Amino acid sequence: MSSASEAEIVAFLKARAPRQIDTACAHVFLADETAWKIKRHVDLGYADFSTAARRLWALERELEFNRTAAPDIYRAVRPITREADGALALEGRGEAVEYVLEMRRFDEREVLAAKPEAVNGELAEALGRAIAGFHVAAPLRPEGGLSAIAFTVGSNAQLLRETCEGLDPGRVEHMIALTDAELERQRPLLAARTASGFSRRCHGDLHLGNILMEAGRPVLFDCIEFNDLLSDLDVLYDLAFLLMDLDFRGRRDAAVRVLSAYMDEAARTFGEAIWGGLATLPLMLAVRAGVRAHVEAHSGRADVARAYVEAAIAHLAPQSASLLAVGGLSGSGKSTFARAAAPALGASPGAVVLRTDEIRKRILGVAPTQGVSREAYTPDLHLQTYDTLFANAGDLLRAGRSVVLDATFTAPEMRLRAEALAAECGVPFEGVWLEAPLEVLEARVAGRTGDASDATVDVLRGQAQALDPDILWAHVDTSGSAQAAAQAWSAGRGR
Structure with a gap:
């Protein structure tokens, strides 16, 4: 391949697309409907683009990797050639002197980093399920997993020590020591997960700046291809x-959803096996905060870097797990209450919410919001659903993760099982019973759409007729807003 300087390539592309965005790894040029991306002629240690062959390799991988999640954005790798007249x-x-990745330009205002407040409950739900689907379909990578996170732990330490201007060296060393200790503590579990198929070719840079909203759905783009x-x-x-990222921006509500x-x-x-892996989440959150800390420090934003160092330390602070059970008749606001209460419980970003409505659909092998006929609701399915609920909750509690159980809990034996599970796992238990006038519940159930619950007004009336009046859990009135009731309940716990 003939050669051309980086400055010459930049000038050529800037003439075609005058708006330029520079990152540590690349130059991006934006035209009306097209974006062009070239790799910088650098060797950053973790990313080597110092030769034309390495840059072409990286661009081809970037195209291949990103086409999985964003096929409509990534178009082709194209050569920049030297013509006979030297232009x-x-x-x-002429002969190729460089290569450029062509992409469709999208509306930058629709990137979630530009509007984190837009990550409401429905979008957070869609994000979680979309990312899970992306991971399930991703190729296995047994050489990664443990070795990958161990590499980043070491890299973070080195880069923070090298770019510590404006940082408190004592706090940096404290963060590094905590992270190293937690990595050693979790090493056996991380190794077992790697051997069990949880190490896959992932996105690698999955923060709000690399998630785009288009046509009402999240699109993951700009995954890591170079290492x-x-x-x-x-x-x-x-x-x-x-x-x-969500937690750092004060959006634990979205993160836990x-x-x-x-x-x-x-x-x-x-x-x-997925549930017990959450024992490693505090380490993973801390390492991700450490990545952002050295990136911000390197960019001269020492105040933000310091905040990320403190976030990493906070993620590794010991947090006690607890079990909250939220019961009530259909329409009483259990899911709203559970989701509103979850961020305040346990380690960041809060408690995992387990819904019997979703577990039932998982057992049946249908989508969470797909309707199921009443004939499917057999006594065996009912028991299997609660068995799965308590099994999943037990795995999470033993992994140190707080849990919120979202179920009707109209049967006394199921309430007793919830209390017994907490005792077995050695964690505090709280039971909350939500209630509202029957006419309010009927109106809510009749107007519900797009939810995992299949309850009808007739089902609700049957629940009310068979209800045991002696429910010893704390009673909470949700005839108004269930979210406001949850916030008031959480505030009361803090007194």
Whole structure:
């Protein structure tokens, strides 16, 4: 391949697309409907683009990797050629001197980093399930997993020590020591997960800046292609970047909704082993915060870097798990209450919410919001659903993760099982019973759409007629807003 300087290539592309965005690894040029991307002529240690062959290799992998999740954005790798008159051309007749990745330009205002407030409950749910589907379909990478996160732990330490201007060296060393200790503690579990198929070719850089909303759905783009140690990951470590990003932005509510949706969706394929892996989540969140800390420090934003160092330390602070059971008749607001209460419980980003409505659909092998006939609701299915609920909750509690159980709990024996599970796992238990006038519940059930619950008004009336009046859990009035009731309940717990 003939040569051309980086400055010459930049000038050529800037003439075609005057808006330029520079990152540590690349230059991006934006035209009206097209974006062009070239790799910088650099060797950053973790990413080597110092030769034309390495840059072409990276662009071809970037095209291949990103076409999985964003096929409509990534178009082709095209040559920039040196013509007979010495000028550069795009796909001309001369010899290639560089290569460029052509992409469709999208609306940058629709990237979630530009509007984190838009990650409402429905979008968070969709994100969690979409990412789980992406991971389930991803190729296995048994060489990654443990080795990948161990590499990043070491890389974070080195880069933070090298770029510690404006940082408190004592706090940095404290973060490094905590992270190293937690890595050693979790090493056996991480190794077992790697051997069990949880290490896959992942996105690698899955934060809000790399998620786009188009046509009402999230699109994952700009995954890492240049270093397998940054992309062949434990799937939970991939997810952890998004969870950490949301948590850092004060959106634990969205983060815990993403996590709960992800776990339910992933369990459909990965099986029961998915739950215990959350014991590694504090480490993964801390490592992701460490990545952002050295990136911000390197960019001269020491105040933000310091905040990420403190976030990493906080993620590794010991947190006690607990079990909250939220019961009530259909329409009483259990799911709203559970999701609103979850962020305040346990380690970041909060408690995993387990819904019997979703577990039932998981057992039946249908989508969470797909309707199921009443004939499917057999006594055996009812028992299997609660058995699965308590089994999943037990795995999570033993992994140190708080849990919220969202179920009707109209049967006394199921309430007793919830209390017994907490005692067995040695964690505090709280039971909350939601109630509202029957006419309010009927109106809510009649107007419900797009939810995992298949309850009808007739089902609700049957529940009310058979209800045991002596329910000893704390009674909470949800005739108004269930979310406000949950916030008031959480505030009361803090007194």
